[in-house]
Amino acid sequence: xxxxxxxxxxxxxxxxxxxxxxxxxxxxxxxxxxxxxxxVIRASLYCPSPQLIATLKNGLKICVDPKATLYKKxxxxxxxx
Amino acid sequence: xxxxxxxxxxxxxxxxxxxxxxxxxxxxxxxxxxxxxxxVIRASLYCPSPQLIATLKNGLKICVDPKATLYKKxxxxxxxx
Amino acid sequence: xxxxxxxxxxxxxxxxxxxxxxxxxxxxxxxxxxxxxxxVIRASLYCPSPQLIATLKNGLKICVDPKATLYKKxxxxxxxx
Amino acid sequence: xxxxxxxxxxxxxxxxxxxxxxxxxxxxxxxxxxxxxxxVIRASLYCPSPQLIATLKNGLKICVDPKATLYKKxxxxxxxx
Numbered sequence: 001x002x003x004x005x006x007x008x009x010x011x012x013x014x015x016x017x018x019x020x021x022x023x024x025x026x027x028x029x030x031x032x033x034x035x036x037x038x039x040v041i042r043a044s045l046y047c048p049s050p051q052l053i054a055t056l057k058n059g060l061k062i063c064v065d066p067k068a069t070l071y072k073k074x075x076x077x078x079x080x081x
Numbered sequence: 082x083x084x085x086x087x088x089x090x091x092x093x094x095x096x097x098x099x100x101x102x103x104x105x106x107x108x109x110x111x112x113x114x115x116x117x118x119x120x121v122i123r124a125s126l127y128c129p130s131p132q133l134i135a136t137l138k139n140g141l142k143i144c145v146d147p148k149a150t151l152y153k154k155x156x157x158x159x160x161x162x
Numbered sequence: 163x164x165x166x167x168x169x170x171x172x173x174x175x176x177x178x179x180x181x182x183x184x185x186x187x188x189x190x191x192x193x194x195x196x197x198x199x200x201x202v203i204r205a206s207l208y209c210p211s212p213q214l215i216a217t218l219k220n221g222l223k224i225c226v227d228p229k230a231t232l233y234k235k236x237x238x239x240x241x242x243x
Numbered sequence: 244x245x246x247x248x249x250x251x252x253x254x255x256x257x258x259x260x261x262x263x264x265x266x267x268x269x270x271x272x273x274x275x276x277x278x279x280x281x282x283v284i285r286a287s288l289y290c291p292s293p294q295l296i297a298t299l300k301n302g303l304k305i306c307v308d309p310k311a312t313l314y315k316k317x318x319x320x321x322x323x324x
Contacts, residue, residue: 015112019141022134024105031096036302037203044141044198053103057302059279060100060125117221118284125279138221140198177274181303184296186267193258206303215265222262222287 021047028068030054038064038071102128104144111135111145113154119145183209185225192216192226200226200233264290266306273297273307281307281314 022041034056041051052064052071064071103122115137122132133145133152145152184203196218203213214226214233226233265284277299284294295307295314307314 013115013139015110015115016137016139016141017108017111017143017145019137019143020106022103022105022142022144024103025101027098029096030098034094034096035204036206036298037201037304039199039201041142041199042197046141055279055298055302056097056100058094058097059298059300059302060097060127061103061122061280062098062100063103064098116285117217117287118223118282120280120282122280123278136198136217136221140217140219140221142199175277175301177272177277178299178301178303179270179273179305179307181299181305182268184265184267184304184306186265187263189260191258192260196256196258203304208303218259218262220256220259222259222289223265223284224260224262225265226260 019046021051023051023063026063026065028065030062030064100127102132104132107144107146109146109149111143181208183213184215185213188225188227190227190230192224262289264294266294269306269308271308271311271313273305
């Protein structure tokens, strides 16, 4: 009877816990002027869609809907500001 | 009949969307050697407990249980490494 | 004789220290396949140009040249992958 | 005549650019009440000391001196607030 745990998928190693999506809910009601930075997280084996976390000008963090065309404008404006 | 939306709580402004907790689930099964960086997010009006997001050595992000004494050791070790 | 320090500029408050650019140097030699997440930081009074910090698939962080058109393609690809 | 570039050190792969420290300067004059989140980045082959990046309550980011004992208290307070 083997007690070896199942082989870890993809790029996981012992001690990685169980990576997952960070964003339980998203919004598309965030305004460009209120955003201080935007983190774009790539889709992975453990979270099949890209994630977008904005840090607001009050320091709070919020998950933005990556399908909302809004963020493309936001990133474009950030590069051109 | 006033159509003015309810006054925004605390430090929110127009265009901040609805900030919330980022971590839908947490783990305490992450090992120090696998952590590349750790983000400690303070509790706020919109997320009543502190949050802890680890970036692993494979670039993935994972929510760590802030109550697990583990993270205190992790932060201590990071400062002493 | 007033010992009051000079008024703090813009949106700084007592205890904010002296915010500044994070990225002392940047590179444009990072490949899309090696990027796990990308943080886009808006220009501000304290850092006049936008900043781009990539987290790689080995967990390391690196400042990326925001002028390199490559990164607009990377962000676009992240959302279409 | 081999044009092969020198072998990449440690955990670098093709396309990782040249990782380095993010924080050109640090401060120890940031107050706990002004901090919204704190990122603790582990020392690595490419940046020999741990780095501490605070996001302030105005959304700005600032590098904090990891040797200033203040930050151990800050992290402790974050978890007990």
